[in-house]
Amino acid sequence: MSVHVCPSTIDTIERMVDDSEGATLIKNSVIKRLEDMQRLRIERLHRVYDLLRRRGLSCYPKHPSWPDDWWRFVVYRPELATVHLATIAADDELIAAAECVQNAFRYPYAHENAPYPWQMHDALQKLAAA
8 A cells, every 4th residue: 555645745845955956954844744744654754755756856865774764864956966076176175075975875874984964965055056
């Protein structure tokens, strides 16, 4: 049985991504509010992830597995993770942001070198501004 997620929830999250230069940090409390629910089940969050991916958005962590992983996550446009090396080469802050995004792709979320969602969000915001 498929879990129903309101289309307006996905629309709102997509608008939030667009309004924040391509990346936004979503807490599960936002989804609870949008879905008008007191509690969220993991299945509903999985469904939100799937629907966001179908819209062409990416999420981090990519494969949350523990309940704490669902507390907050980043939703972003995948093109933010693509950068031109010439653009970031002169700026140490942009190099650090690119390394953070690279670590997010390189390591599983539970790895000690994987960034936290807020770090990934900050790094994507810096790369979007470049």
